[in-house]
Amino acid sequence: MKDKDFVFACHDIHVEVEGKEVVKGISLEIGRGQKHALMGPNGSGKSSFANALAGHPNYTITSGQAYIEGTNLLEMDATERSRAGLFLAFQYPLAIPGVTVANFLRAALKARNGNDEESLRNFRKELMEKFQLLEVDKSFANRYVNDGFSGGEKKRLEILQMAMLKPKIAILDETDSGLDIDALKVVSKGINSSTSGDEAILLVTHYQRILNYVKPDRVHVMIDGKIARSGGPELALHLEEHGYDWMKQEPSPVA
């Protein structure tokens, strides 16, 4: 299969941050409607990989290729990658004081779709629908982006953005971290419902827990900047039982 047959494909990606190589050759292919999980212990390079793909200025992709529906991702800057259909749900979302959630989302959609009467009407309607889905109050719209938000609220806003922006490939960077079980269920519901079925999702996570709610088609385990093993959903359960140390002791080729 060619790169353009996948929503997202990358080959031998190497990433450096502050002169140090943290991703040492990752290759992935995610097809239409597929959910892949990227798991690994702290410091394995998962977040660096995610941020580098989205175009974070501090991370440099030193070699490798990446495509979104066959289009070269690496030739684009962060803005273009987003407009090409890539979305990153941040692990630590940033506060933008003075900018309301509604204005922020409106600006993002306007940047993609233009600015006309109809899209404005639809925007408000859709925003309220997504609020309901993610069980947030209407007043959320007038709060300043991530300003004084609890961890759970920040993660909900990330998924809300995903739901409104409708990306082709959504990379969710430790979206489950810091969430209690109820928040986790709501956020997972959000992830599952917002997909039209065609998107690809790359779920970056440390824990297996979220994978009970957002069921992956493939699981990859990243250790020290490389994918040590890939497998089906049962791989995640195996990790749950035996921990990452087991992986480190028994590296085996991609299954």
Add this chain to the structure above:
Amino acid sequence: MADILEKNSTVADIGEDYETKYGFSDPEEYFMKGAKGLNHEVVEMISRMKKEPEWMRDFRHEALDIFLSKPMPRWGNTELLNSIDFDDIFYYIRPMENQGKSWDDVPENIKKTFDRLGIPEAEKKFLAGVSAQYESEVVYHSLKEDLVKQGIIFLDMDSGLREHPEIVQKYFSTIIPPQDNKFSALNSAVWSGGSFIYVPPGVDVKIPLQAYFRINAQNMGQFERTLIIADKGSRVHYIEGCTAPTYSTNSLHSAVVELIALEGAYIRYTTIQNWSHNIFNLVTKRAMAYKNATVEWVDGNIGSKLTMKYPSIYLVGEGAKGEILSIAFAGNGQHQDAGAKVIHSAPNTSSRITSKSISKAGGRASYRGLVKVYPNALKSKVSVECDALLIDEASRSDTYPTMEIDADDVRIEHEARVSKVAEEQLFYLTSRGLSEDEARLLIINGFIEPFTKELPMEYAVELNRLIELEMEGSVG
């Protein structure tokens, strides 16, 4: 007041021998000759031209002497201040003179900005000083009728002096005497135009009064003098200026604004200053808030080469409240030296100062503030927040806060922050599809949001568009 109106014998002589000296006796003709520079003759002519009462004429002459005897301030941007050539300035522009200017003389970048802001034709000409009249007489008339019915006086200062001399004489220069500083002395000598507002007790002026409505060329005056009196329990909101760039060839602007909020009254004074970048804007604004009264200054500084302006509130009655919300945008070649002063001289008074400044492309924004709490101002509360945003390495921000607290049992808060547009924030926004410029603009809009949300809708929209243009660097 009587003592400062002592007649000066040399002043009395002026005008006596005009016929012989200059070959005319009419002030109109005097100004037709295009007299620059400042002296007692000019002051005399201004007063004669306006047909003012003698007390005002004497007041002006006295003020001129004070101006001439005072040295230039030794603080602030002394380099720029000392570059002012007082002799190379017209101190009085007659409405007729403005009409002489042609649209072709207006600089290209100003015209372009008008287009970008979507300003209608007639308005453009007025703002550029090309036309002295603005065809909104009809709008103004019906508004005027409503105000008159409620007993509200809203006139230009010249007319106010003429038609309500008792009120004017009672309050004029009681808050800002000529001796206050060199530029209040200057204004006191050559003032022209500005607004005079009196609101009777208990009257709530429902719509904001705008200088715009008093359309005549005096609005664009260099030396506007505004006096607003809100009698007991009344409420008024006054809006000065506009967001569109205001073009003027007269490089020195020195206004004086005096506000008096009597017991239980409320005054809000909103300014968006956007003078063209050749202008020195040196303003003295002060308010007196009596018992349980509230005064709010909403002060936006976008234009001018150098602005020095520190809206002040004297909380002189128990329970009085004051708020000063100021933003300053300093672009290339600009210095916004703005700030606030609050003086607590009564118990249970509270004040809040919020200052937001943005510096870009080598611009310089300064915050200069004074909070003074007298020993009798028990149980007072003060909160000061100054935030500076530096867009790039070339720009500069300074903060000079002063606090003189001489009372016990008071609560004082002060917070100062300097930041730049964080790369992480930019990435967060660009990763959502915004371009870097769009992202930066959104962050800036968020930064000044506490100010923008206090503006009437159309001003907020215009201000946002203006900031957008400033960020693009397309405003002169």
